Amino acid sequence: MKELTPQLNDALRSHFGDAVARRDAYFVATYDELVRVVAELSYLNRDNLLFFRGQNEDFRNKAGATTLYPSLYRKNNISRQSLQNRFAILKELAAVLSGMTKPCDKRAADEIRRRQYIQWAILQHYQVYETPLLDVTQSLRVACSFAQLDSTTAQVYVYALGLPYMPNGISINSEQEIVDIRLLSVCPPLALRPYFQEGYLVGTTDITDNYDDKNELDFNRRLIAKFAIPSDDSFWDRGLDRIPRDLLFLDERNDQMFRICSAIRNAFRQAEGYLFDDGGDPKLIGELAALLRSRLELN
Numbered sequence: 001m002k003e004l005t006p007q008l009n010d011a012l013r014s015h016f017g018d019a020v021a022r023r024d025a026y027f028v029a030t031y032d033e034l035v036r037v038v039a040e041l042s043y044l045n046r047d048n049l050l051f052f053r054g055q056n057e058d059f060r061n062k063a064g065a066t067t068l069y070p071s072l073y074r075k076n077n078i079s080r081q082s083l084q085n086r087f088a089i090l091k092e093l094a095a096v097l098s099g100m101t102k103p104c105d106k107r108a109a110d111e112i113r114r115r116q117y118i119q120w121a122i123l124q125h126y127q128v129y130e131t132p133l134l135d136v137t138q139s140l141r142v143a144c145s146f147a148q149l150d151s152t153t154a155q156v157y158v159y160a161l162g163l164p165y166m167p168n169g170i171s172i173n174s175e176q177e178i179v180d181i182r183l184l185s186v187c188p189p190l191a192l193r194p195y196f197q198e199g200y201l202v203g204t205t206d207i208t209d210n211y212d213d214k215n216e217l218d219f220n221r222r223l224i225a226k227f228a229i230p231s232d233d234s235f236w237d238r239g240l241d242r243i244p245r246d247l248l249f250l251d252e253r254n255d256q257m258f259r260i261c262s263a264i265r266n267a268f269r270q271a272e273g274y275l276f277d278d279g280g281d282p283k284l285i286g287e288l289a290a291l292l293r294s295r296l297e298l299n
Contacts, residue, residue, distance in 0.1 A: 001177040001204050001216060004162050006224040007044040012037075021065040021220040025058060025157055025228035030237050031144065034158070034227060038140060041160060045224055048162030051136040051200060054147030058157045058226065066226060068159065068219035070203055071130035083209035086130070093129055093264065094119035096292045100260045101190075108188030117170055117181050118188075121201055125183070125194050126261035128268065133181070133201035134219055136161060142198050144229060145243040151231035160224045163202060177205045178222075191257035193250045196243075267292050 006020060016023045028034045042050050053068065061067045067074075072086055094112070097119060102109035112118050120131040137143055140158075147156035164173040169185025172178075181201040183194035193199075204217055211217065229235050236242060251258055 001219075001221055002175070003221040004048065004224075006162065007041075008225065009037075009040050009044065012041075012225055016225070019065075020223050020225060022063070025226045027155070027228045029230065029235070031141070031229075031235055031240055032237050034144070034229065035140060037225075037227075038160060041224055045162050048222075048224075049138070049165055050224065051138055051161045051163050051202070052140050052143035053134070053136045053159045053161065054143035054145065055157050055159070056147065056149070056151050056153065058228075066159075066220050066223065068134060068161075068223065069217060070132045070134045070219075071124070072132045073214065073217050074130075078214075080209060087209050090120065090123065090129060090131065092292075093123055093268065096264055097122060097128075097260070100264065101188075101257075104256060104260070105188060105190050108190060111188060115170075115186070117179070117201075118186050121181060121183055121187060121194065122191055122257060122261065124201065125187075125191070125197070125199060126258060126265070128261050128265045131201075132207045132217075133203040136163075136200050136202055137198050138200065139198040141240065142243060142248070144235070145248060147229065148231050148235075148242055149245060149248070153231060155228045156231045158227045158229055160226070161202075161219060161222045162224045163222060172205055174205060177216075179203050179205050179207070188257075192255045193248075193258065196247050196250060264292065 008016065012026060015026050026037075028037060038050065059067050072083070094116070098109050098113040101112055112122065117133075120133055123129050124131040124133060124135065137146075143158050147158050163180055164171070164176050164178055166173075166180045166182065169182045171180045171182075173180070179202065183197075183199040183201065187194045189195075202219065215221075233241070
């Protein structure tokens with residue numbers, strides 16, 4: 001993907017210099033203060049839409065720079081064969097997902113069967129398997145809530161990314177080499193979790209298991225600023241609070257897609273011989289869908 005040059009106010013420019021990814025995060029004490037800083041950033045970077053991501057930890061590469069890779073690419077030194085295996089597993093899982101959705105919602109099942117990005121969106125959001133897409137949101141409150149989930153440290157991290165404007169539910173910007181998926185537009189309504197998370201997924205347009213430079217897949221190339229915020233309730237003010245876990249992660253009691261994906265995930269975890277990495281036999285992956293259907297008692 002193309003790299004952007006962030007436009008910063010004086011305070012952030014003094015803190016980050018010309019290397020946002022390599023500098024420490026800028027500390028912001030309250031949500032009210034963060035909204036004000038982000039408002040100015042949004043104004044200064046009008047050629048892009050601001051999206052946000054919250055994390056417990058600021059992951060760094062060997063050079064000391066923040067990394068924001070989609071989950072499929074996070075492992076160091078991934079071989080081409082390993083990536084091919086992972087994409088093949090994704091394809092098999094998607095076939096099972098469509099089959100299990102059909103008795104609940106035939107129209108949704110048809111959409112899932114035909115559209116790869118919807119397959120990946122559901123498999124990622126319901127934690128079935130890693131994908132070549134990165135979770136982000138346009139909601140600053142959602143990002144901060146995710147950052148604070150299960151934190152055991154005094155501060156957590158929120159990232160502001162600049163991404164192209166998106167005219168459609170699935171928007172491909174060939175100039176910036178970015179695909180942006182608005183889950184509220186593409187996920188069927190029986191998949192409620194993405195709606196409560198106000199979720200988006202982003203990736204590179206030429207999503208592939210064959211690339212020359214892995215750094216081209218790192219969304220630190222779109223990083224405008226990164227913030228450290230308190231992990232406790234002192235961050236929230238003006239009557240706002242973090243979004244509760246049970247709304248961010250709807251469970252089997254109130255999300256039908258959670259029940260479907262949980263069954264697939266559990267069956268997949270039991271098929272340990274198909275969790276391939278380097279050295280695995282890719283020919284066996286083609287049997288994965290049949291095995292899972294058998295375990296799930298699907299025709």
